[in-house]
Amino acid sequence: MTNISPLRDPTAPGNPLIPRQDWDRAPWNRWTFQHVRELLPTTPVLRGGGAASVLPSNLQDIDAISFAAEGQVHSIGSFLETNYADGLLVLHGGKIVAERYLNGLTPHTQHLSQSIAKSIVGTLAGILIGRGVVDPVAAVTQYLPELEATAYRGATVQHVLDMTSGVVFDETYTTHDSHMAQLDVASGWKDRRNPTWPTSVWDLILSLKDLECPHGTSFRYRSIETDVLAFVLQRATATPLAELVSRELWVPMGAEEDAYFTVDAAGYALGDGGFNATMRDYARFAMLHLRGGEIDGRRIVPTEWIAGTRFGADPTLFGGIYQEVLPAGAYHNQFWIEDAARGVYMARGVFGQLIYIDPETDFAAVVLSSWPEFVSTIRMKTTLAAVSAIRGALSLQ
Incomplete structure (x- = not known):
């Protein structure tokens, strides 16, 4: 593995090179988040040989939807242009109603999930807990x-x-x-x-x-x-994390493309943030949650675990800086709970990764980004306002 990697066309003389220590920082992350396996050791999460689960489409123009955030008025179109978005996919009523690829992202490009990976691991834990392989109250x-x-x-x-x-x-x-x-x-x-x-x-x-x-x-x-949790799951099943995600989630979910994890020197797949997948497969993960743990009629995650994730959090443990973005929120089972009363929940990652899930309105959104900042309260609030505006506009149709 080399210490540097080309940012743009590798055939161009004098092309800018990515510093090894800053590969995940701005401005390099605009390229690297879509090319992680060219920079780091990885292990595949295989999709198997079955057919991909169906994601029907009913595409609509959402760019003109307006919303206010942090004292400014935006449109979805301007939000996508100015908020370092790499992709946006919206699900409503069981169909893709918006699908936008930006900054070179394509339907076949795996994008770094950052801490969305935590919710992948959390969902895997829910599957194994439901099967009795792991006991959540055990030490x-x-x-x-x-x-x-x-x-x-x-x-x-x-x-x-x-x-x-x-x-x-x-x-x-x-x-x-x-x-x-x-x-x-x-x-x-x-x-x-x-x-x-x-x-x-x-x-x-x-x-x-x-x-x-x-x-x-x-x-x-x-x-x-999340890594402690992943080691628990590996030890309980005598199976490496990437193989577990493939066998228990990616294959039965009907993923369209292989995913992959980065791995450390000991071969451990980084459960807390090293997962990479395509936007449509992140959307399938969202659809699985919208459908209470089923997809294409296949039960994958226990209904009780999904309901427990949505409504089982203790908001009294959640406070301080976390309530600045999620004033009615909580955290449970490796998911952020946006609204503990309505059971709206999210997978979130630094630099602007988001899977937003609202089963009550049959709505979900995937936002992939490469922000210049690790975290930004303003950008996160703006993103949530944009997602809420899309949900509101679709609910009126």
Whole structure:
């Protein structure tokens, strides 16, 4: 693996090159989020040999829909042009009603999901929990006894599903010595800056020794929790994560294209953010949730788990900075709950990745992006306002 990769036409002399340490940052991410397997080691999530599940279309012009956000009036067309969108797909009434590809994205291009991957892993957990393979109230150490020597001692599987363990994990994206910076290195996304840092995701988990609060008392967004969950699922099934996602979700869902994960030096598929898939297959994942765990008449995810995800969160554990974007929200089963009363929920990732799911109105939207910022409250609020405006306009038809 080389330390640099061409940003544009590799045959062009003097072409700009991507710095290894900044491949996922602006402006490089406008290209790299669609070309991750050209930059990092990956493992496939195979779709199998069956037919793709049907996504009928009834395309409509949504560009003129207007909405207000953060004191400004926008249209969907202007939003797509100015918000670093790479793609937008809208589902309503079981059909694709809008499908837009931008910034070189095509129907066959796999796009980095960032933390949408967490909801993929969460859904896989729901499948295995429904089958009795994993017990959500069991201690994490029942599956991973090595963690008795870490701060995860006493935490349950549900605690990591909800990110309510009390383990100290500094999620800061922009500092060079945070746990998140160490995770970038451990996952193989970045080169090591400190020779003492863990060299794999598993080793990073084993290094987490400190508690900030008792397990189950407060939500804190910790990407590493998804990786702990993924190791639980792998240990319970004796199957690598990418193979599990393929067997339990991607093949039965009727995905149209293979997906893939990035992998660390030990071969672990990065469950917290390394998943890549096409926009239509992200839409199939959304359709699976809209249909309560079924697609094309096939039951894949237990109805009870979907309902529990939508309505089973404890909003009292959710507060602080998280309520700035989601004032009526919560977090549960690796999904963000936008509206705990209506059961509207989302998969979200940094740099503007979103799968928005509203079963009550039979509406979902996939937004793939390459923002210049890791997180932006203004951009996120604008994106949610745009999605809400589309939903409102479609509901009037």
